[in-house]
Amino acid sequence: MLGELGMRGDGGGCGGLVNAPCPFSGVLAHLSALETESVRLVELQREAWRQQATREELCATVERLRAQRDQLRAKVLSATSLQQVMTEVDQENEEKRSEEEKSAGDSQLHMSLLTARLSHVKNLLRAHHLIGGYDITETRRGKGVCFSIATAFEDRTLETYNVEMDLARTMRICRHNIPPFIPLERLAQENFQSDIMAFLDSLSMHLNAYVGRRQQVRLIQELFHGSVKVLESNALCSILVLRCRQVGEKKAAALCTLEYGDPTRCLPTRVTIDSEEKTLTDSPQWNEIQALFLETPAHQALLAIRREERIA
Amino acid sequence: MERMYEADIKSLQEEIGALQHQLENNENMVTVSHEGPMEVVLSSLRGKPGTEFGKKDMVENLVLELERLEGHLSQQERINRIVLTDCRVKTLERNKSKFVQQHRLSGYCCHLAFQVEFELTEFQDPTASNSVTSLNVVVDGPELREISTFVSRVEDDKSLLLFFRTFREFSERCEHRNRTFMYFKDKYPNVVCLPEGCRADAMTIRSPKLPGCTMNVVWSIDVSKEGLVTPRLELLAKMPEQALSLDRKNVIKNAPDFFQSLLRVVGVEASIDSLIKAVSME
Incomplete structure (x- = not known):
């Protein structure tokens, strides 16, 4: 009864009074329910x-931290400029002082310090x-x-190309040894x-991609002497046709054509x-090989295929 | 609400830490350059009348040479956008056919620090090209996750030059992201929240009037195995179920697509700005 009244609140209280056998018990229950309610509130x-x-x-913490951060930011900013000023002031002072301090011992020490610093900078x-x-x-x-x-492919350092620019009024290239393509x-x-x-970055991308492609052709010729033949390639090395022999009784020849459409990659x-054997070219293995060539340098892809004994 | 404050506190604490570190570094630099013998030596040597003629000339030449090289070094740092703070070289092998040296470099590019250790073999035979025989790369910071696959790839292939080309572009992109996030956090401190710090890839936009409705801008910078760096921005909207059912015109559902078209038309900064304005107007 008490719980029920408490749940129903004020409106339910009247109903409780009417139905109750003893009028006081109803009032008390109602009061105690009100009390619980008020405690809860x-x-x-x-x-x-x-x-x-x-x-x-x-x-408040956020505000405090934000203020601290702003203060620090200002400090960092002023410290940087302060540093510059101090260096200048100090140099002037040192120059004045240096008139007085000169000794043979010092100069010996200076010499060795200078040489050490020089070799560090070098x-x-x-x-x-x-x-x-x-x-x-x-x-x-x-x-x-x-x-x-500088150009490189994997661990090998390759050619260094040079571009000389004229700094007179408008900057322009006057001499270079960049390949014509x-x-x-x-x-x-x-x-x-x-x-x-930005110019140097994009030029470097083109050059490194070019020497990278050329180096892959060289590596294929070196690593697969005789077994994989480079049938065709061009100066920019943007196309590469390879012939390899499959493992098996027939030793069918396969022709891989790699087209490098993006000159920066x-x-x-x-x-x-x-392949001579038409059934092979649609098999899932060939699709795998195709995918391998698309994401691995050609010589590494060929090495992997040879490890799996798919080509001779 | 509390969560947002806590995230704010975390990111502010991080930033304060970084600033304090920077400040300390600056102070160190000041002390080093003022108490360090080098500055004293250099400045005291300038215009100092020596006792012995020969020695004086030698010192003067050294000073001139050092000044020239230091100028060259700072020029090189500017154009390469990489600052090397330390460099140690150790010769491992030297004979008639080859010369092997180990190099340990540390430095930074934008705010990303790196340490690189490599062995370089130079062959006496002029037709053979030099080669990197081992390469170890350490990159610190929350950005590591995005570049770690690429780093292990270059370590395997020992592609030293490729690492630096890609790392430079990657750190410039990271700095752009970091700057943009910080800019919006400063401009709209009560709407924008950086839950994983300002160097992470996510920014949360919370509607001040509708708690529970958030937009996440995820700005990832992908680095492919061959070193191509491509930034990718995505919008993820989070809404309570109830709110979603009221969204008859599918505004929330289509928001990510709208955001993509906005990006193509007006660029990153303007897209995020208009997104924040739209959310805080609601």
Whole structure:
């Protein structure tokens, strides 16, 4: 009865009174139900306050952190400029002081420190060269500048190409040793009046893709001496026709044609395989091989196929 | 609501950490360049009248050479967009036919740090090309997940140059993403939330009036095995079931497609901006 009243709330209270055998017990029940209800409400209220407080606290933390971050940002900014100023001021001071301190012992120490620093800087410069940086050389007494572009395929370092630019009024290419089939003029027009770095990047992409394709042809000739024959290729190495012999009684010959439609990549965009045995060319194995050629350099794909003993 | 605050707190704490680190570094640089013997040496040597003629000339030449090389180095850093902070070279083998050196480099490109260790074999025979005989690459930071497959591929193939070409493009793309996310977080601090920090690939847009309705902009930067870097932006809308049933015109369902067309027409920044404006207007 009590629970029922409590559940029904105020409206249900009247019904309880009418039906009750003793008039007082109904009133008491109603009162106690009201009491439970009010306790519940108070608790809810408290809970809501608590949540509100946590939320406010979190909000305050966010604000505090944000302020701290802004302060730090400003500090970092000022520290950078401060550093520059301090370096300048210090240098002036040092120069004044240096008039007074001169001794033979010092100069010996200076010499060795200088040599150490010099060799460190030299090492860093060499490292830039080794990781394929565009080496810059000033030419014609500062009137021109020459950029070197290193190329490599996998672990092999290959040719270095050079582009020399004239720095007079409008920048233009005056000398280079880029192969004629690389669209140098187009790349230059597209990029370099606005952004020399973008020009060098795209030129480097083209050159590296080209030497990569050429190196694959060389590697196939080296690794598959006699068994896989390169029937056709062109200067840009954008097409490659290979003939290999399948393993089996008939030793049927298969012709793989790799077309490199994207000059900035060293993987083909289209692969077709023809075989004397027509039944083989539609088999799932051949589809697998086709997929392999599309995502692996040709010599690696051929090595994998030979490992599986599909070609001789 | 609390979750959003917590994510905010986390990303702010991260950023504060990074800034403090940067500040410390700056201070270190100041102390190094001021107390370090190098600066004293260099500046005290300038215009110093030496006692012995020969020695003075030698020192002067050294100083000039060093200045020239340092200028060259900073030029190289600018054009390569890679800064090398340390470099150690060790000779492993030297004989008539070949010369093997181990190089350990550390440095950074944009805000991505790297450490690379490789062995380079140079052959005396001028017709043979030099080759990288081992390569180990360490890249730190939350972006690692996106580039790790590529990194293990270059380690296998020992493609040192390819790694740096791709890493440079990748870090420039990451920095662009990071900058864009931070810009929107600063511009709309109460709507935009970066749940996994500002260097992660996701940004959450929450409608201030409709809790539970969120839009996630996922900006991933894919690096293929051959080193092609392609950014990809996607919109994921999250709505309570009830709200979805009210969406008769399928606005939410079609939002990802609309977002794609918007991207093609107006570009990344403008697309995200108009998305945020649309969400906070609701």
